[in-house]
Amino acid sequence: MTEPILPRIRPEIAALAPYRQGKQAGPDAFKLSSNENPFDPLPSVLEALAHTTAINRYPDATAARLRERLGARYGVATDQVHIASGSVAILYQLVQAAASVGDEVIYAWRSFEAYPGLPLVAGATGVPIPLTADARHDLDAMADAVTDNTRAILLCTPNNPTGPIITSAEFETFVNRVPADVLIILDEAYTEFVTAADAVDGLAERVYEKHPNVVVLRTFSKAYGLAGLRVGYAIGQAKVLDAARATGIPLSVTSAAEIAAIASLDAEAELMQRVAVLVERRTTLVAALRAQGWAVPDSHANFVWLPAGERTDEIAAAFVEADIIVRPFSGDGIRISVGEHESVEKILQVAQSVVERLQ
CATH class of the missing domain: 3.90.1150.10 (Aspartate Aminotransferase, domain 1)
Known part of the structure; x- marks a missing residue:
């Protein structure tokens, strides 16, 4: 045949x-x-989901209620908050917006398994930097790898799958070595489990204000237990997040996900x-x-x-x-x-x- x-x-x-x-x-x-x-989900979250909007209607494409809630929580305007179907979706959106053919994206390795595919899908070149002997980001080597072609850098703290954090001092030193026009994505999907006092906390430290090229990612999948509903968020400069919104798939955050995220914040x-x-x-x-x-x-x-x-x-x-x-x-x-x-x-x-x- x-x-x-x-x-x-x-x-x-x-x-x-x-x-x-x-x-x-x-x-x-x-x-x-x-x-x-x-x-299992909290009873209050399940109760909120029981009153979700009709599934024959499209969700709010901007997830406005959740953006407003997170904006008030972190003291930022709603256009500085971006919601997507998990923080991994925002990773794809930001890399697509920042990098293309001839560009480079730097990331630690081994780190989140999705990272190598992000630049490749965008047509860019991935630049993996090996972890240190104690399974941490080698931030000096990552800074040394920056070239005129570098468009984005991915930092995962705590690092998935090895677990160590990046400290506030290490992050500040690193950012100051990177050109201000290079996007730095601080992926903090597991931040709620951190107990190290010196760990960087991108939102508490408002790093996106001091360094406008930094975007902080968070998720409701892990600590909040909403992995099956797929909802994550980013906080950063509005113009940077507008680029992510432009590359995202419309209507990808369901009404159920938004309602459950808000209910989870109520039950935090x-x-x-x-x-x-x-x-x-x-x-x-x-x-x-x-x-x-x-x-x-x-x-x-x-x-x-x-x-x-x-x-x-x-x-x-x-x-x-x-x-x-x-x-x-x-x-x-x-x-x-x-x-x-x-x-x-x-x-x-x-x-x-x-x-x-x-x-």
């Missing part, structure tokens, strides 16, 4: 692997592969109690894994990182065999989300068995 003639696709896109979601879990397994919040004190529980579990998990001999980096997110190197796939298989679904990154390591209380003991049992087997 003759193969049909298909439309021509850009070769670099044809070679690009689609974003790979964390593996789904069976009914008896712990799904610790996607950094999801293990708690209760939600942060849950975050505190997860931080305590993370602390317990890191300490116990280190006691077993694992070189776990400092994590300020809702996950821990096992630097497993070339044994990554083999070790991940041991977790899966025990009904613990983790996220392996072949050749580098394994990310394990902080999930249900009952999962902690099982994680430690498998991790100990792996240590004993490798000795």
Whole structure:
């Protein structure tokens, strides 16, 4: 049978692997592969969703109510707030707006798995900069990599999948080394889990005012537990965010997502109690894994990182065999989300068995 003639696709896109979601879990397994919040939605959030607008009507394309709420919260005008279907959508929008053929986008690696595809889809060139030996951003090397072709830099703090933060002092030094016309995206998807006093907090420190080339990203997917509704936001200069709005897909934030985000802000004190529980579990998990001999980096997110190197796939298989679904990154390591209380003991049992087997 003759193969049909298909439309021509850009070769670099044809070679690009689609974003790979964390593996789904069976009914008896712990799904610790996607950094999801293990708690069920709050009753008040579910109640708000029960009164969502009719699904035969389009949502408000600007998510005005949520923008107004966030603007009031952070003391910025509503046009300095941008809402999209998850912070990853805003990453795509900003890179599309800033970079094209012949341009460069710098990012740390290993970091968020979507980063390498962002410049490629825009037609630009990605410039990955290896992490330091302790799994942190090498900000000096990233600043050294800036050229006349650099259009955007991606900073992930805490870094996904390794966990360490960028400090306020490190961020300030870095930004001062970067030309003012280069977009810096400060991706703070896990900021609510941070306990380090010296960590950069882009919104509390209002870095977008002192440095107009900085945009701060946040999400409702992690700490707020709305991963299934897809809603994230950015705060920065209005003209920069207008560019993101121009490249975004219209009407991508549903009414349900907007309503749930507002209800979650109303219930923030209760939600942060849950975050505190997860931080305590993370602390317990890191300490116990280190006691077993694992070189776990400092994590300020809702996950821990096992630097497993070339044994990554083999070790991940041991977790899966025990009904613990983790996220392996072949050749580098394994990310394990902080999930249900009952999962902690099982994680430690498998991790100990792996240590004993490798000795």
